[in-house]
Amino acid sequence: MFQSRKIMVLLLICLSFSACMPWAAEWSKSSSKTRQTRGVYHRIKSGETLWSIARAYQASVQDLAEINDISDPNLIEVDDVIFIPDANQVIDNIIPSARRSEVPVRMDKKQESSPVAKPPEGDVNTSQVSVKEEPPPSTEKTEQTVKQKTGGERKQPIQFDRKRFIWPVTGKVISRFGIQPNGMYYNGVTIAAMEGTPVLAAAGGTVIFSASLKDYGETMIIKHEDSYMTVYTNLGCRIREADDKVRKGDKIALLGKSEKKGEGYLCFEIRHKNKARNPLFFLP
Known part of the structure; x- marks a missing residue:
């Protein structure tokens, strides 16, 4: 009932801003509030x-890195715990599982431009493939398409x-993207x-x-x-309106307040094709 009312409010508002409807309606379904x-x-x-774990779970290394806020996969250590989205059960024997998931396929530019793989609904490997050990004959796009080999393991850079x-x-990041300490999932960062x-x-x-x-308070969405x-979200005062053109660095709003007097915070998301991405992998 609560979710239905929220979507209804959003749709009513969007009637006045028709250009935003496809984006804002989709965003509301997976908003920046924490969720299970x-x-x-x-x-x-x-x-x-991280690479062997991703192969075993039929997951994207990029997704695992962003969700778990891992900027350097080489720094993960034994007994560290990472979250595997959409997996149904823990795989105890990672290395054999990762090897079984490897099926040689031809590597082309289209594949590499969309590297995100969908995790399985169950413990199955039949729908997933990975690249073959040898680089493709063409050298035109070697840097972009050939996975690095280190110690016998193919490693696709993050x-x-x-x-x-x-x-x-400008401020302090107080909530990060991905899995939170309480087990909830957050689609953005809080500054x-x-x-x-x-x-x-x-x-x-x-x-x-x-x-x-x-x-959510005063909210703005910008299409790039x-x-x-x-x-x-959590803006105090909006300066720009729907259909306005903005440049990078233009002032669009003033920061809203928090529970502490004089202090405020911004909930900020970056999305690509409406998929939430880790802002810390994009911000300088």
Whole structure:
């Protein structure tokens, strides 16, 4: 009932801003509020790496890195615990499972441009494939398509894109993307700063939503090129309206308040094709 009322409010607001409807309605279904998500916790054992774990669970290394806020996979240690989204059960014997999941396929540019793999609904491997050990004959796109070999293991580098966006507000990150200590899942980051601090457009684009939302406060959504969008909630005062064109660094709002007098915070999301991405992998 609560979720239905929230979506109804959003849809009514969007009637006034038709350009925002496809984006804002989809965003509301997986908003920046913490939520429960399906998956398992895997405790790392000797000899395991993020890459072998990803192959065993038929998951994307990039997804595991972002969800668990792992900027350098080489620094994970034995007994560290990572969250595997959408997995149904823990795999105890990672290395054999990872090897069984390897089925040689031809590597082409289209595959590498969309590296995110869907985890299985059960402990099955039949729908997943990975690249063959040898690099493809073509050398035209070797840097982008050939996975690195280190110690006999193919390691696809974690991707960062820290030139695309800027920090929307200067402050301290008090909540990070992904799994929280209480087991809940968070789609963005929370940045603490003084109430009234200017909030900037993280990149140039078009404002597709600018209104107040129940449970989120003053909210703005900006659509950017290459199917990206950014979401800003808990704003104190919105300066830009729907359909406004903004440039990177333009002031779009003032920061809203928190429970402590004089202090405020911003809930900020980066989405690509409406999939929540870890902002710390994009911000400089």
